[in-house]
Amino acid sequence: MRASLLQVAVNEDESVDSRRRRVAALVRDQAGTDLVVLPELWTTGAFAYEGFGTEAEPPEGPTYEAMAKAASEAGVWLHAGSVPERDPDGTLYNTSLVFSPSGELAASYRKIHRFGFDKGEAVLMGAGEELVTVRLPDTVVGVATCYDLRFPELFRGLVDAGAETFVVPAGWPERRRAHWTLLARARAVENQAFVLACGTAGTHAGVPQAGHSVVVDPWGEVLAEAGPGEEVLTVDFDPATVAGTRDRFPALKDRVLGLDRPRR
Numbered sequence: 001m002r003a004s005l006l007q008v009a010v011n012e013d014e015s016v017d018s019r020r021r022r023v024a025a026l027v028r029d030q031a032g033t034d035l036v037v038l039p040e041l042w043t044t045g046a047f048a049y050e051g052f053g054t055e056a057e058p059p060e061g062p063t064y065e066a067m068a069k070a071a072s073e074a075g076v077w078l079h080a081g082s083v084p085e086r087d088p089d090g091t092l093y094n095t096s097l098v099f100s101p102s103g104e105l106a107a108s109y110r111k112i113h114r115f116g117f118d119k120g121e122a123v124l125m126g127a128g129e130e131l132v133t134v135r136l137p138d139t140v141v142g143v144a145t146c147y148d149l150r151f152p153e154l155f156r157g158l159v160d161a162g163a164e165t166f167v168v169p170a171g172w173p174e175r176r177r178a179h180w181t182l183l184a185r186a187r188a189v190e191n192q193a194f195v196l197a198c199g200t201a202g203t204h205a206g207v208p209q210a211g212h213s214v215v216v217d218p219w220g221e222v223l224a225e226a227g228p229g230e231e232v233l234t235v236d237f238d239p240a241t242v243a244g245t246r247d248r249f250p251a252l253k254d255r256v257l258g259l260d261r262p263r264r
């Protein structure tokens with residue numbers, strides 16, 4: 001299976017419309033890839049909080065339309081990263097969109113763990129409540145977003161829902177890059193799954209982004225890692241190895257704690 005992580009540069013000198021057109025062209029250039037991934041909040045920037053309200057889109061807004069069209073034209077599965085969504089009652093969400101190669105919306109995920117503590121996303125946006133997986137021809141994808149990466153229980157829930165490959169779009173700052181790579185590897189190892197973590201390049205709201213998109217295999221080995229700038233990180237991997245890994249080293253079956261398991 002071939003995946004391309006589009007590590008898009010998000011800077012304030014480019015308009016949202018211009019970046020949307022540029023990203024759609026990048027997606028179209030990935031024809032022949034099985035899965036294309038974009039970063040978190042790439043239209044506005046994950047730390048450009050003032051853009052959340054002004055650039056928020058209805059469920060089927062301009063980014064939805066542009067990405068659905070690009071996925072269809074390229075004939076690729078597209079995790080289109082996330083956009084600030086304004087739902088009919090006016091609540092904002094950090095919403096990821098996954099499109100099929102025919103341009104149909106296959107899944108959407110509202111980020112559960114909002115980043116910012118007492119400001120930004122944690123204050124301006126509502127929290128998602130549902131775990132989301134989406135079945136691709138070669139794997140079941142579990143969807144998470146950026147700060148979600150710090151919550152292993154979310155990934156265990158996705159494993160229990162059948163996930164074999166985690167796709168994690170992000171706007172992760174350079175100053176915490178060490179955590180980014182460590183957490184991506186940890187989620188891969190503990191869940192014996194692939195992790196496709198797509199970061200952002202550039203600087204927005206004064207926050208330099210880490211870039212360093214990374215693909216990790218179920219043993220925690222980094223298969224590919226981008227640099228700091230805008231880059232397309234393409235990697236071939238075999239999702240079928242997840243089942244074999246879990247059979248050969250059945251640690252997940254040894255779980256005794258958790259909401260749905262009896263305590264010994």
Ligand SMILES: NC(=O)CCC(=O)C(=O)O
Binds near residue numbers: 040114170171179
């Ligand atoms: N956009 C985010 O969720 C940022 C997360 C982050 O900076 C961190 O967990 O550290």
